[in-house]
């Protein structure tokens with residue numbers, strides 16, 4: 215149970231606050247709500263169009279935190295109640311977005327509207343009502359690394375200056391306009407610039423979070439089970455789906471891109487530090503990732519195959535992966551970030567945060583969850599005769 219006498223990083227008692235959390239029903243939102251209910255006395259006005267991932271927190275009404283979380287089924291695109299909720303809160307956290315790469319090149323208009331236009335009123339209401347804002351951006355605002363443009367045999371490719379991503383120094387490098395993959399990153403970049411400008415010109419108190427591939431339980435959906443059969447979620451759910459169905463994992467363009475993965479529970483610790491330490495967090499952009507967990511997507515597939523065999527007790531496929539072109543998998547206009555290593559200087563200095571969980575350990579707990587949650591449902595779906 216939460217204690218009322220939690221202290222911030224400077225030793226002051228943290229006063230309970232009301233948080234308007236937009237996108238609270240998603241992957242990150244559900245973990246953040248859980249943390250806030252279990253470990254703090256803060257109150258959450260949870261805004262989303264879906265509530266499945268936080269149902270366990272909302273029901274039954276006998277939870278010790280029941281009077282501290284309220285769900286508001288609101289589409290922020292068109293709902294006049296939003297401003298009232300922001301006014302009632304001390305802090306707004308905006309997580310709402312279309313953020314699955316399969317949408318960026320196939321639904322670029324929805325992607326741009328969701329990540330820029332729909333976020334505008336949130337920024338405006340916070341600025342006009344002098345309310346603090348924590349806005350979720352993305353590591354994708356960095357785009358490609360400088361190193362990726364160097365000749366393949368250049369020794370400079372090994373120099374961190376050309377690939378480590380720094381909030382206050384790295385440029386944002388996107389592909390051409392016809393590479394619609396970058397619609398998301400570009401929309402996120404512009405809303406970051408707008409928030410930064412509101413801070414500079416109108417004293418908006420803001421924090422911008424750039425997550426670097428946070429993964430864990432409840433991420434996205436398993437196609438045909440709790441999401442559309444033809445849907446393409448992010449890589450963790452794609453590979454989980456393949457493993458659950460005993461299919462080879464699909465490696466886009468050979469699985470050569472590199473990512474750093476951080477465990478959702480480590481990352482949520484960072485967000486709680488931002489919430490509880492406004493003086494240290496306001497006015498900053500924070501990379502939140504785990505530079506020690508870097509792999510190629512091929513290595514991720516291999517490790518997930520090994521971990522899944524361990525947690526499920528099922529043997530691995532003889533041929534565990536298959537190559538697929540990005541055009542076939544994502545369609546026209548796809549492009550990719552080559553490498554994403556977060557620089558941790560700013561978050562270390564301001565909040566003293568460091569990620570703890572290794573890739574193996576986070577995959578072990580996540581795939582245990584995936585197997586427990588979905589294996590039986592998949593078995594039944596596969597056994598069901600197809601209607602003629």
Ligand SMILES: NC(=O)c1ccc[n+]([C@@H]2O[C@H](COP(=O)([O-])OP(=O)(O)OC[C@H]3O[C@@H](n4cnc5c(N)ncnc54)[C@H](O)[C@@H]3O)[C@@H](O)[C@H]2O)c1
Nearest residue numbers: 237239240241242262289290310311313350352425427428
């Ligand atoms: N998970 C990651 O690793 C990651 C990485 C980079 C950036 N981000 C950013 O973090 C945020 C949250 O990501 P997530 O992984 O939890 O995604 P998610 O899709 O699980 O959550 C987003 C939530 O926002 C809600 N939402 C979207 N549009 C809405 C609208 N118009 N009205 C009300 N609710 C709406 C969705 O229903 C969903 O529940 C996003 O802004 C995303 O761009 C996440």
Ligand SMILES: O=c1ccn([C@@H]2O[C@H](COP(=O)(O)OP(=O)(O)O[C@H]3OC[C@](O)(CO)[C@H]3O)[C@@H](O)[C@H]2O)c(=O)[nH]1
Nearest residue numbers: 313315352354427447448449452464465466471511550
């Ligand atoms: O079946 C698959 C699915 C994907 N890939 C490749 O894996 C890489 C990572 O893909 P994914 O996790 O789906 O997304 P990205 O890392 O590219 O982008 C996300 O980063 C942060 C965020 O902003 C929000 O989560 C989002 O944009 C990639 O190289 C895919 O091609 C695969 O090989 N097989």
